[in-house]
Amino acid sequence: MSAPTVEAPRRVLSWRPGPVALAGAIAVALVIAGELVSPGFAGYGQLVNLMRVAAFLGVIAIGQTIVIIAGGGGVDLSVGKVATFAAIIGSRVMAGDDGDLVPAVALALAVAAAIGLVNGLGVTLLRIPPFVMTLGMIGVVQGLILAYTGGQASGRAAPALTSLVNGRLIFDLPGLLFLWAALGLLAVWLLRRTTFGWNLFAVGANRTAAELSGVRADRTLIVAYVLSATFAGLGGILLLGYTESVFLDLADQYMLPSVAAVVIGGTMLAGGIGGYAGTAVGAIVLTVLQGLLTTLDIGGAGRTVVNGVVLLVLLSLYGRQRRLRS
């Protein structure tokens, strides 16, 4: 046996920079393509706009990343509805008044977290497959929304929230981007530098082994679903700041794109592999793609087909699974 080789552990805690860099390169390529086909697309103002739009998806996808990493078929299809519900609660409570902003956000996030808790309990204690648990939850939350609003969402964003989201800070960048950066760093830290994060990866990679290593797998999973719903709720609140008014289906459309952003970012749906940096870039890629498709005047049908094809190309660049034969 040769002497044990311990290489300089240069990337002990950073996992696979590959997909992130690649996704970033693709985002840049899309922007350049956009500028070529519709000049103005790569202007500073438009880039900032795109980043701002990406932020909503990016924040919602934080939780989606966590849940997917947790494995066991982990996925949260209810993020869109939960985001909508949080925005509805928030807008009704703050009702356009800065004074009520904090309680409004707190209440909205608490309700979101409670929904996440139910998802988590269903997935762990009752062993309902996450896909179906969170799918059923969509109907439940929709019912709660109708009951809460009577079918008419009302209320308005507090000015402070709007100026946080839309207002320009340094470099003419909206506050939302700083907020997203901070949340993103928090997510990365949580995943890479905390016992929760490492437990999460362990549970995702091999739940039995995790339990037999003393990890409380159920608790970890429940926390994952609570975080997912909470970040979704936060995304909904931020979206409220952007639109200022609220609607019954405000954030519903984020359901599958949030999963796509995670996968494009290199996280494996099988669980146990991935990270948030990739997801953030994935959210940007998807948003730039939508922006590009919007400015191309190719008609709804063509746009839809191109959207699908480009997604496939993106995925085939790195969203691939291992091969069976090495």
Added chain:
Amino acid sequence: MNVLREIRLPGVQLSGTATVAMLVAAVVVNSALQPNFWSAYALTSNFATFVPLVAIAVGQTIVVLSGGIDLSLGAQVTLSAVAAVQLLDGRLDRLPLAVAAALGVGLACGALNGLVVALLRLQPIVATFATSFVFSGLALVVLPTPGGSVPIEVTTVYRDAVLGVPVALLAILGLALLWWVLRRHRVLRHVYAVGGDPEAAYASLVPVARTRVLAYVLGGLFAALAALAVLANTGSGDPFVGNELTLASVAAVVLGGTALAGGRGGAGGSILGAIVLALVTNIVFFADVPTTYRQLVNGAVIILALALAGIPALQKRRPAA
């Protein structure tokens, strides 16, 4: 070692009895709430309603068994349906052509999915989400606005009964029979093996890539059959008609006892699961649940059904602490 096997279980897998029990309960409750549940019209119309979801659920089952999932099945239904209805143009003599077109489209869509999932090795949830855009976009190209018509004979026969047995029920039995036949074929055995453990299957000489492609192709085949049922049920073409069947098909698969992780389960359960799903909607209606709460109750019932099935697993798993 059974303890650890349970810890390892990725989710509930309903037993056949649980699914059947659910169906019986749904039928009993529904017939109690709906006075004319057993009338000829109610029976034929109920079964007519079930067929599209049943068909697509069988297709989804095969894909799920292979370890995948197909979020484009609904879009495939749409594309197959609009292709068929365009050719059909209201003429009965064109029916064989239209059926062939629907099947051809379904198989081609399945082949594309198989290609991207098995050969390019893209992750199925997102890959098929992407192909669903391709299929729905193409559906709009084929049929830019709703139109086209199905010969009246087709829609009439679909709503008819033969010797008191609804034609739509016969269609469901036909789907079950098709499944029963497939189940006895080597390809389905390989589908189970690949879904159960791809690496082991590969080392055991199973043509993994080809099997995966075939699973998606079979998914497409059943999507095409669903499309034909949709056409018979609706009587005309619509470029959005099937898209929402997708998620319901996954719910039906799980209610039917197939593990989303792959390799375990079967389409028999999914057929029952699809019927249960449709009956729950009826029950909620006939129980006069206020409209505000219908979706809530619907979602909660599905979660509860799965939860009840999960409780035995819970009890087995841990000692009373």
Added chain:
Amino acid sequence: MSTLLEMTGVRKRYGGVQALDGADLTAVGGEVHALLGPNGSGKSTLDKTLAGTVVPDSGEIRIDGEAARIGGPRDAHALGVAAVHQQLSIVGDLTVTQNVVLGLEPVRRWGFLDHRAARDRAAAALERFAAAFSGRLPLDRPAGTLGPGEQQIVEVAKALAREPRVLVLDEATASLHKEQVEVLFEVVRELRAAGVLVLFTSHRLDEVFALCDRATVLRNGRTVGTVELAATGEDELVRLMVGDLPHPADLAVAPPPAGAGAAVLEVRGLTTDRLRDVSFTVRGGEVLGLGGLQGQGQSELLLALFGAARITAGEALLDGEPLPLTSPARAARAGIALVPGDRGRQGMFASRPIQENLSLASMHRRALGRFALRASSERRAARTMVDRLQIKLGSPADPVSTLSGGNQQKVVIGKWLLDQPRVVLLDDPTKGVDVGAKEEIYAIVRALADDGAIVVLNSSDNRELAELSDRVLVLFEGAVAEELAAAAVTENRLVSSALRLAPGESL
């Protein structure tokens, strides 16, 4: 006899690891050829290039003198190669029959399955091993419900059913008990007589000497020589494999918390589905072995003590305090460690870095507020274990799946050593571990005991039990049948005791 198989200059690189670095192997039909080497030397990789699950970067494989292109398992099958890999290829949800015929299912017209023919073929392949299933072949049981040894036999039967000319057995005996091994050997000898080439890999040298004709030894991915075993002594072979045996390092493991020296574990009437009224007492500093035929509840007992089995009666006290037997997490917090028997399923996080695998069980101790990790201290902790256990790796950031089997096992053990356990439960801890590493692990076990920890050890290897245990409980059908103490703990005694208890199963 003419050369049947010739592998020359085979190279395979995985990222930063050169798994095979120009390995050669030449073998003839009608011999049992051992493929030996320390953990990570490339044995399995070489086997896989032959079986088609790994495509080498370069090198040549000739069969009957013809250059063979093996692009996948089915190419290998066409050339008459069948393999039992170290990592089993059993599909747990399929029945035993379905597994045995998998990929080569007998079919009738149009590809429809012929169930009768499949059963017949499976029954024929398994018949030889009937005794291992207490006479009744579990043809229709899902293979996943079988024990590890039984699964291993199904895997062997599957390979045999392919009627190979070249049969690869990569640690195919690792989960087998002595009796089962004997049956397998009989079959192998018949195959040899029929002109089949059997490539045999095992870390149990007695098996190698008992069965094989020649041995090719790999080191660091290169062939260091081929020897006639009849003319080679064990020491010589070991030296060929590992160079001079390293002195077990000065293994100062983290000592258990002060005052734990007098720890006492008292088990009273422990009963589960598979255990009947098990009672015993162990003290700190003692190694308690669990003996008997395989599958008599040894693993279940360890799992039960770790809170991972459903207990219907009984209790366990550590220093007089009742142990929570309800969850592994609680057990771990009470100072218990378990090295489980099934490394892949229960022990490791294949896709996660070696670093995390090592840190996981103990990181909360080093974390700020049990939550915030410091990269540097985690790195240091992992490095300590890598050095102590001499884990051969590229970088600690690599997934643990990139390690050889033996090195993976060291990682699984290492994660608990960082946690300063008071009670260490070991389920076959040296399965698949090479001679050198085995010595290291033995030294660790002794050091743990010397520092006052309680060690409970299950092993499929009676030699190992005899060497390490102060006392052995022989289990039979979930109950303690006999207790062997001190001088009575010998390999022979263990074997005879196990067999005597199962007269119906004379193998």
Added chain:
Amino acid sequence: SSDGGSGGGGGRPYTIGLSNGFVGSEWRTQMVEGLQAAFAEYQKQGAVDELVVESADTDVNGQIQQIRNLINRDVDAIIVNPNSETALDAVFREAEQQGIQVFAIDQAVTSKDVTNVVIDQAEWARISAKWLAGQVGEGGDIVVVNGIAGHPANEMRWNAAKQVFADAKVNVLSVADGNWDQATGQQVMTNLLATYPDVDGVWTQDGMAEGVFRAVQAADRLKQIKISGEARVGFMRLWNQARADGFESIGVVNPPGGAVSALHMAVNALDGKTFAGGKINGNTVTIPIPYTVDQANFEQHWGAAGGESDAYSLDGSLTPEQAAEYFQ
């Protein structure tokens, strides 16, 4: 109603069913609530006894099930806001065969077994398109934020508006889809502005104008870009605030109250009356667009509706008397 099995027919009081396949929109809520209020009036008169509401987010297949449930509930008439222009044809026939009268609202359907009671979507679009064309003038450049491509109402509206712009020689630079969703409309308009910062106007439909406005406002181009608006309170609030700076817009009412108009028609029809000649074209009864909010009458409408919540659509429906005039 008490007659079993075959449903339909019989005299007063009538049972009416509503099938609505989309609830993610305040407009639909208003539609349902308006119908319920009008229904209560008829109930007092003893003309009707029960309103059976089927309202959920669903697809065509689900709506077929809704309608079958209503048939099984023995309703006398069904008011349906259809999820498809064509794909409910066969189930409508089932209803017709059981003697149930079906009225489609909001969007016309092709089935001859149904009476469409709808506004003229093409005309609805033409009003705002003409206004915008007038604002940007010949040679003006505009972009368009439409609803969902392939959706019948969307196609009808856009085909009419497109013609208006062609006739007025207005250049349509790009057409994008905003999914009848304010947030999406806002994002889409933001993207369009990046590529076409110098457009003179944007034509959009109801349900997206508020988002489009915010996007233009964020780009600080409200003064340069004309926006065809919507008659909803949220948009009108923005309009009101911007009026001081000279902002002008238009909001054509797309009345949720169409359901109420249809209810009046249904009661008349169930009473055995038939449509007067000239009032029905094929199987379509076109009800007038109630009114249009414009620069001139803004104050008046804002004064009346400003207290409602943002999602409220300005509304209007036929009175029972007006509805009766459609019959012989």
